[in-house]
Amino acid sequence: MSTKATNILVPVISVILGLIVGAIIMLVSGYNPVDGYLALWNGIFGDLYTVGETLRQITPYLLAGLAVAFAFRSGLFNIGVEGQLIVGWFAAAYVGVAVELPKIIHLPLAILAAAAAGALWGFVPGLLKAKFHVHEVIVTIMMNYIALHVTNALIKTVSGDGDRTESIFASASLRSEFFENLTEFSRLHYGIILALVMVGVMWFILEKTTLGFELKAVGFNHNASQYAGMNVNKNIVLAMVISGAFAGLGGAMEALGTFEYVSSKAGFTGIGFDGIAVALLGMNTPLGVIFGATLFGSLKYGALNMPNAAGIPLEIVEIVIAVIIFFVASGYVIRLFLLRAAKKKEAK
């Protein structure tokens, strides 16, 4: 079997295994899995409104997935997408409420602020990796917590001891009347177009530019890249900065599109962590991220319907997602299994 076929089969099998484990858990705990998955399906595709909301949910996943995938391609594991997204969310909302400008300036400014904040949050682990060889995984985890506490404190300062900022000015909003009319007034906003453009941007950077070539080379083997005269340290920092910028844009989707404000958080949003799953499932390619984000965005939004329609706690979908990640990570075993199956066929 060709590697390309197994590359596609591994995620597909993982998703199926995840859904099977979810069904078993529902069955064991006394729920009807058919009802459960039916409620999930209706929660995703029930009517135009739910489809709109599902698409809205997919938007930040696209960007979080791109962020993780982009770092992965350069051989870096960015667990800090969550923190980068949170600071991006704050930065965009802050620009959205702090000034009132013509839309043509205000909206891009707020979006750029989010990207810059995320980039800054990616710059720190990138720099530490390049200069001091500190493993980026631990630094990005710590940066997540710093982001959470710092933005909570900033929200308190900005809002005058409140728990959330004012809603942003309309001039910074991504709200779309066109989409609203199309989807029975869901919160679907223009961010999805920006997110899809960014998928294209990632593809372009990786496949069509020297920078992308160097980043991929560093990801494959940084000693060889060094020997070939590439500036490995610069590439590591750049990769983390770009990855952080993607994540920051994910935050802008929430700040300027879905919620139009930022509130202080008791815990993480989870979007950044699910971004890891999105990227893994998409095999770290831009096109794969679209599939991964669509799957996870749909599962997440559809799950909201499960408690109402079937009386099943929505956490079942989180369990399914965790199991999928687990199996994708254990791809070696699935590959081994596929290889053996293929050999048996040949022997016959």
Place this chain on the structure above:
Amino acid sequence: MSFLEVLYFIVPSAIFYAAPLILVAIGGVFSERSGVINIGLEGLMVIGAFVGILFNLFFADTFGNATPWLSLIAAMAAALLLSLVHAVASISFRADQTVSGVAINLLAIALALYLVKKIFGKGQTDFITERFSRNDIPFLSDIPVIGPMFFSSVYYTSVLAIAVAILAWFVIYKTPFGLRLRSVGEHPMAADTMGINVARMRYVAVMISGALAGIGGAIYAQTISGDFGHATINGQGFMALAAMIFGKWHPLGAMGAALFFGFAQSLSIVGPSIPYIQDIPNVFLLILPYVLTILALAGFIGRANAPKANGIPYIKGQR
């Protein structure tokens, strides 16, 4: 408030907050010393906290005073089972250990909340009735100055945590088992050549980390929060991970770091009532452990060397 009064106030509270961190961080030391990164500590702690509270609620009438202690055993068993999932993935299935750890974290919180909603029909459990009691340690609490600071009205769970840290130091540095554990984490091929079963050592180490993280989670839930919900653990596992690194993968170092982080945590909670400290914005105390860990890793606070084979699956016969 005099300086001594402040110390009487803050030191016991620091130890109180540090106890779960110490146990979980020591668990991390075992796992990573054997060469398996365990980002899943947070999830293992969540399962420990959940099972601990659940056992306490169900059996408080049966076991009375002994319930919290028996809950620790139940929590330990549950987290140990979950840690096996991480072990199978990262040792036998050669999964990326970081990704597997992330999956463990997601799985644990989702599974715990799913069961909470199934059993209690709401997002969090009831409050437990049987709690750990505080005791004066005989004789030691009579020592002037030090007695009231360290030995009066302490939780025996804190004593347990410190005892485990010392025991872990002895096991890792003074026994053949510890030597094998470390050799597997530094150079698994050399260890394999000497006849050490690398996979089995790593399995055992990950299971120890699961057991300790489960106990730590149950102690946290039963002493600090009193119930279980989505925000009960909320990063304590990552804080323990930070303590492990800050303590340079050494049991006593990890204990020291955990005590310091416990101090920072208690400051951020009781700080507003202490002069001088109340002037420091709370956010600085909240982010202190994480900032210190980054600085420690960058080598600004002495070099911290991770076990060499940490995070690399060992594949027999591969050079």
